[in-house]
Amino acid sequence: MKDRQEKIAQVIVTAQQMHDIEERIFTAGMPVVALMEKVAGLIARRIQDIYLLSCQQENKGKASLSPSLPPSRVGILTGPGHNGGDALVVARELYFRGYEVLIYCPFSKLKELTSQHLQYNRSLGLPCYDSIEPLQDCDLLIDGLFGFGLERTLTDPVASAINQLNEWDKPIISIDLPSGLHTDTGEVLGTAVRATHTLCLGLWKQGLLQDQALDYVGKAELIDFDIPLADIQAVLENSPSTKRITKTTALSTLPLPRPPVTHKYKEGHLLLICGSRRYSGGAILTGLGARASGVGMLSIAVPESLKSIMVAQLPEALIIGCPETESGAIAQLQLPAKTDLSSFNAIACGPGLTQDASPILQQVLDSTNPLLLDADGLNILAEMETIQTLQKRQKITVLTPHTGEFKRLFPDIPDANHDRVKATREAAAQSGAVVLLKGARTVIANFQGTVWINPESTPALARGGSGDVLTGLIGGLLAQASSKKIFVEEIVATGAWWHSQAAILAAQERTELGVDAHTLTNYLIAVLASTSNKK
Numbered sequence: 001m002k003d004r005q006e007k008i009a010q011v012i013v014t015a016q017q018m019h020d021i022e023e024r025i026f027t028a029g030m031p032v033v034a035l036m037e038k039v040a041g042l043i044a045r046r047i048q049d050i051y052l053l054s055c056q057q058e059n060k061g062k063a064s065l066s067p068s069l070p071p072s073r074v075g076i077l078t079g080p081g082h083n084g085g086d087a088l089v090v091a092r093e094l095y096f097r098g099y100e101v102l103i104y105c106p107f108s109k110l111k112e113l114t115s116q117h118l119q120y121n122r123s124l125g126l127p128c129y130d131s132i133e134p135l136q137d138c139d140l141l142i143d144g145l146f147g148f149g150l151e152r153t154l155t156d157p158v159a160s161a162i163n164q165l166n167e168w169d170k171p172i173i174s175i176d177l178p179s180g181l182h183t184d185t186g187e188v189l190g191t192a193v194r195a196t197h198t199l200c201l202g203l204w205k206q207g208l209l210q211d212q213a214l215d216y217v218g219k220a221e222l223i224d225f226d227i228p229l230a231d232i233q234a235v236l237e238n239s240p241s242t243k244r245i246t247k248t249t250a251l252s253t254l255p256l257p258r259p260p261v262t263h264k265y266k267e268g269h270l271l272l273i274c275g276s277r278r279y280s281g282g283a284i285l286t287g288l289g290a291r292a293s294g295v296g297m298l299s300i301a302v303p304e305s306l307k308s309i310m311v312a313q314l315p316e317a318l319i320i321g322c323p324e325t326e327s328g329a330i331a332q333l334q335l336p337a338k339t340d341l342s343s344f345n346a347i348a349c350g351p352g353l354t355q356d357a358s359p360i361l362q363q364v365l366d367s368t369n370p371l372l373l374d375a376d377g378l379n380i381l382a383e384m385e386t387i388q389t390l391q392k393r394q395k396i397t398v399l400t401p402h403t404g405e406f407k408r409l410f411p412d413i414p415d416a417n418h419d420r421v422k423a424t425r426e427a428a429a430q431s432g433a434v435v436l437l438k439g440a441r442t443v444i445a446n447f448q449g450t451v452w453i454n455p456e457s458t459p460a461l462a463r464g465g466s467g468d469v470l471t472g473l474i475g476g477l478l479a480q481a482s483s484k485k486i487f488v489e490e491i492v493a494t495g496a497w498w499h500s501q502a503a504i505l506a507a508q509e510r511t512e513l514g515v516d517a518h519t520l521t522n523y524l525i526a527v528l529a530s531t532s533n534k535k
């Protein structure tokens, strides 16, 4: 059971894939009406858990639970398709559980099954309106207007109704997706329901994990309705996989537990190339991120003038003071005697470099080491014809741009805000690199099209320096994994998960305003310790 849960928790589907999976179920003999009854029954039970809980919590503050509380009034928003069908079954079940139920349905042409459910609800005496106003006094709204069958931009009257109900500030539970969101891109098609909760049915829809959807999704959870794994496999096996990073996948990739017999050189040697007189903090934060990764040996190449501050901050690291330019950037990568770039298991280059350090980038690009480029490393690369430069490199390369850096690196890839999954996949395919596109839902892709999405983060990370910490952390993980058979994109995805989980823990203890980058580095180990104990 746990195995199924883990597999289901990872899978992300598009509308087409969900349609094809459901078609297999119906072709195998499952009556549509039976599946709808099963799914809607699960939804109705979950709604009562969520909703009754909040009622009881609300009443807890009062002297006593008044037995004469009027039944909660629930408004059902009904669309013309099976999303609407689901909602009408929920309506009937809540009615039988004693709720007062009102229905809004502005559509005259409904799918057959949906129409039958509406007819039966009407026969039970449930009031049905073609305008939204009568539902204004409801305590809770259930959004069954559109699910993954939404094909085009919403128009009136339903668009205006959605805009009105969004102003009511009432709890809204959306079935499958908030109506109005594009199932794959998360784009708002005209307008969309701002859900308090989204109950995603069967498998996670890709649109729910795209940054532009997050203002509408609310708290999202999956309602598993026992889709056979064989049906999922049959539909997805010929497409590039798109998965959610879960705690299980992340922990399985971490270099834990360590072998009982080991030594510092067996646990990876990372070279960081970072910092400038102007941005010494970036070098420190990158070093602290690398330290937290557990990497066995850490060397940090910085301009000579940063050497003393780096030694003070990171006494365990080998600080390499390099000749610097007038402006205080690294002029030349001057490694200690008897070492060259092949002495390291991985290189991470970029934070705080400034573009004056551009000469060293070609040197690291010419190396054969696994290489992570971030910040100014990316900005310098963007001046060098990214695609051609990386195609020539043909070695493990990881790019960690935010949206702005992404646009500079890949100016010909359509706007990364429209479909971040597609844009990241395209960038990885063209460059051959593993590309991590930072965001509220960070996307990682490799050149074969495999995509991982980090499904949980916190706006607390929206601060200078967070990215430097991530660079050091992932660099350290790459160095430790270099002798292991782990897919690079999984290592990178684990770093993104670890980084965001640390920020989430820090925000819980210090609020979202209390997670500066230096504090974040202290939570990297704390979150791991707490997570591993709970494994």
Ligand SMILES: NC(=O)C1=CN([C@@H]2O[C@H](COP(=O)(O)OP(=O)(O)OC[C@H]3O[C@@H](n4cnc5c(N)ncnc54)[C@H](O)[C@@H]3O)[C@@H](O)[C@H]2O)[C@H](O)CC1
Binding pocket: 022, 032, 033, 035, 036, 039, 079, 080, 081, 082, 083, 084, 086, 111, 145, 146, 147, 148, 149, 150, 151, 152, 153, 154, 155, 175, 176, 177, 201, 202
């Ligand atoms: N099939 C099942 O038993 C299950 C269905 N599930 C639920 O059904 C929806 C998918 O249902 P579907 O009928 O394919 O589409 P929707 O209800 O999402 O869309 C409604 C319908 O509306 C038309 N339409 C599309 N765009 C617009 C628009 N902009 N304006 C007006 N009308 C539009 C289009 O013809 C659609 O058919 C799914 O989300 C689940 O909620 C479950 O998966 C359980 C099993």
Ligand SMILES: [K+]
Binding pocket: 083, 143, 144, 145, 146, 147, 174, 175, 176, 177, 178, 179
């Ligand atoms: K919906």
